[in-house]
Amino acid sequence: xxxxxxxxxxxxxxxxTVGASVWQRLASQKDLLRQRTGTEIRVDQVAERRAEHARKxxxxxxxxxxxxxGLTDNPELDVIVELIGGTTVAFExxxxxxxxxxxxxxxxxxxxAERGAELFQLATKHQRHLLFEASVGGGIPIIRAxxxxxxxxxxxxxxxxxxxxxxxxxxxxxxxxxxxxxALAEAKRxxxxxxxxxxxxxxxxxxxxxxxxxxxxxxxxxxxxxxxxEGLRGLExxxxxxxxxxxxxxxxxxxxxxxxxxxxxxxxxxTLIPQSHVLASVSGVFNAVLVRGDVVGDTLYYGRGAxxxxxxSAVLSDLAxxxxxxxxxQKARNVGHEALHSRLKTMDEIVSRYYLRLMxxxxxxxxxxxARVLASRQIGISSVIQPEAHAGETTPLVLMLHDAxxxxxxxxxxxxxxxxxxxxxxxxxxxxxxx
Ligand code: HSE
Numbered sequence: 001x002x003x004x005x006x007x008x009x010x011x012x013x014x015x016x017t018v019g020a021s022v023w024q025r026l027a028s029q030k031d032l033l034r035q036r037t038g039t040e041i042r043v044d045q046v047a048e049r050r051a052e053h054a055r056k057x058x059x060x061x062x063x064x065x066x067x068x069x070g071l072t073d074n075p076e077l078d079v080i081v082e083l084i085g086g087t088t089v090a091f092e093x094x095x096x097x098x099x100x101x102x103x104x105x106x107x108x109x110x111x112x113a114e115r116g117a118e119l120f121q122l123a124t125k126h127q128r129h130l131l132f133e134a135s136v137g138g139g140i141p142i143i144r145a146x147x148x149x150x151x152x153x154x155x156x157x158x159x160x161x162x163x164x165x166x167x168x169x170x171x172x173x174x175x176x177x178x179x180x181x182x183a184l185a186e187a188k189r190x191x192x193x194x195x196x197x198x199x200x201x202x203x204x205x206x207x208x209x210x211x212x213x214x215x216x217x218x219x220x221x222x223x224x225x226x227x228x229x230e231g232l233r234g235l236e237x238x239x240x241x242x243x244x245x246x247x248x249x250x251x252x253x254x255x256x257x258x259x260x261x262x263x264x265x266x267x268x269x270x271t272l273i274p275q276s277h278v279l280a281s282v283s284g285v286f287n288a289v290l291v292r293g294d295v296v297g298d299t300l301y302y303g304r305g306a307x308x309x310x311x312x313s314a315v316l317s318d319l320a321x322x323x324x325x326x327x328x329x330q331k332a333r334n335v336g337h338e339a340l341h342s343r344l345k346t347m348d349e350i351v352s353r354y355y356l357r358l359m360x361x362x363x364x365x366x367x368x369x370x371a372r373v374l375a376s377r378q379i380g381i382s383s384v385i386q387p388e389a390h391a392g393e394t395t396p397l398v399l400m401l402h403d404a405x406x407x408x409x410x411x412x413x414x415x416x417x418x419x420x421x422x423x424x425x426x427x428x429x430x431x432x433x434x435x
Contacts, residue, residue, distance in 0.1 A: 007040045008323045011071035011102075013093060014083035015048040018107060018134070020057045021308030022081060022315050029316060039323035041316075047071050047084075072096045079322055081315060082106040087114050098122045098130065105318040107134035107311060110199075113211035117221045120334040129332050131318035136209040137162055137287045139310030140303040141317060146216045146291065147333075153293025155217035158256040159432065162209045164285035164305045165193045165200035166232055166252040170270075171283040173237050174249065180235050192285055203231030203252065206268045210254035213289075214266045215335050217256055220342050222266045228347045230269035239357055239427060242385060242398045248272040248355070249280035253432065265345045272355050272431040290434075348407040353382075353431035358397045358416065359424035362389040366421040367397065373415045379404040394423050400431070 010026075012019060026033075026043060034040050047068045048054045054064050065071065071080050072093065080097040082104060084090055090111050097104050099122070106112070112119070112135055123130035133143045137160075146155070161167050165187055172183040184201065187193035199205045207229040211222050232252060240250050253271040258264040273280050278300060282288040287305030292298050304310035322330075360366045367384070374381060380402035389395035401409070413426050 005034065005038070005040050006327050007042050008319070008326050009042060009044045009076050009078045010319065011045045011047065011074060011077040011080045012043050012083070013047045013068045013071055013080060014085070015046065015050070015054055015057055015059065016083060016085070017308040018311045018315070019048075019081075019083040021312035022083065023057055023059060025309065025312045025316060026319075033316065033320055033323065037320050037323035037326075039326045041319050041323050044077060045071055045074055068093045069096075072100050072102070077102055078326070079103040079105060079319065081319070082108060083315070085110075087111045091115055091119070094119055094130070095122055098126050098128050101126060101128065103129040103131070103322050105131045105134075105315055105322075107132070107315065109135040109205070109208040109212055112215075113208035113221075113224055116212070116215060116335065123332060124334045127329070127332050129322055129330075130334060131321060132212065133318045134311045134314035136160075136212050137289060137301065137303065138164075138305040138307060139313045140287060140289065140301045140305065141314065142213070142289050142291075142301050143216065144317065145299070145301055146213070150291060150293045150296060150299070153295045156257070156292040156294055158213050158217060158254070158289060158291050159279060159434070160206075160210070160213065160254040160256075160287070160289040161251050161279060161282050162254055162287050162289065162305060163200055163203075163206045163252060164287060165197070166203075166206065167282065167287070168192045168285045169201070169232060170240075170250055170252065173235070174240050174244070175283075177237060177241075179237050180232060201231050201233055203229040203268045206231075206252060206254050210256060210266055210268055213254065214256045214264065218258055218264050218342075219335075222344055226344055228267040228269065232270060235270060236427070238396065239355070239429065242357065242396070243272050243355060243429075244275070245385060246272075246355070246383060246398075246400055247275050248431065249275050250429070251279060251282070253279075255432065263343045263345050263349070265350050267347065267350070270429055272429055274433065277434060348405070348410075350406045351403050352406060352409070353403055353433060354401040354409050355429040355431055356399045356401060356413070356416075357427040358399075358422050359394050360397045361421040361423060362391055362393050362395050363421060366419070369419050369421070370397070370399070370416055373412050373419075374399075374401065377404070377408040377412045379408060379412055
């Protein structure tokens with residue numbers, strides 16, 4: 001090796017699935033990364049409590065410290081890679097590392113969504129990089145695409161399938177006709193869902209990632225309690241079947257959009273999308289993000305959104321970015337200073353098309369009553385399905401509706417629920433046509 005090759009000294013915090021892959025992949029890609037960055041990227045210290053596990057991962061004992069403070073206290077380290085997760089200790093670790101003049105790389109979307117504004121301010125104050133390619137879309141380089149590839153674009157919209165667990169469940173409900181509970185149980189058996197499924201299934205993980213993408217696109221952090229989040233729980237396979245009959249697939253989407261007047265919307269919910277749209281064909285644990293820029297038009301990013309190696313690929317790309325300019329300092333360009341759009345729309349202000357399923361008694365005048373409520377709120381019907389039923393029986397009545405303000409749709413649903421012939425709470429799903 002050329003004796004003048006600079007060495008970027010790395011402290012690795014956490015040897016979970018991703019941490020272990022980062023350790024292994026830094027070794028297997030070492031020469032490649034040195035050729036491409038002109039710097040040797042070397043892990044000098046690893047913080048991991050489980051000494052036996054670290055040994056099994058091949059980490060030499062002399063590199064091991066039991067506590068993350070061993071990394072932040074080490075003046076030799078240039079970069080800390082935070083892969084411990086959670087939002088308390090990880091916050092302390094990252095803020096201490098930045099204060100001590102170290103660059104930080106993290107995959108921690110929950111922490112960024114909760115305290116990103118503070119952390120990026122701190123990074124800017126100390127002129128350190130806080131990089132987070134692995135936080136959204138696993139191995140898909142969506143962060144770099146937004147920050148670099150599309151830097152000349154105003155972001156018109158982002159539509160993301162960014163939770164592999166949910167996409168697997170929806171794929172199995174659609175393809176194998178499973179009910180939600182069975183698809184979730186299968187995802188757990190296959191290792192695609194955690195024992196505690198709430199973060200994924202209730203949409204929070206998608207919301208954390210949506211907050212990160214929105215901060216990149218529009219320069220402000222959406223407060224977590226203002227980010228509308230609806231997950232998969234309660235979905236029924238019959239709605240996926242009716243959607244298919246109508247020419248739609250169902251995906252859990254993160255939707256991020258802005259009006260030219262500066263109002264942004266950021267929301268996460270199950271969404272009907274045309275079967276002919278490219279996002280409808282993203283199946284299983286794969287992720288995909290569609291970004292529309294005002295100069296470039298539509299661009300699509302697809303790949304594995306989770307797992308050790310794909311996520312390690314993203315962490316290594318952040319290390320390579322720092323290594324490429326090392327030891328010269330590249331100006332830290334952190335998130336949250338552009339404030340291109342700073343007003344977040346409430347859900348009541350959004351406009352969408354809707355799918356509405358009612359369980360109704362099959363008797364004359366029911367459809368007319370439902371149509372009357374919708375018409376009174378200027379909501380048009382674009383199609384209707386009602387399976388053949390016998391008089392007096394309860395039958396699904398499925399309506400596709402034209403664009404309507406959310407407030408009008410919700411008010412109409414409440415009114416429809418009170419019609420005597422409507423026998424169960426109405427099921428409403430939003431529809432995205434990508435116009
Ligand atoms: N369970 C998550 C997913 C992991 O499947 O996308 C990555 O956040």
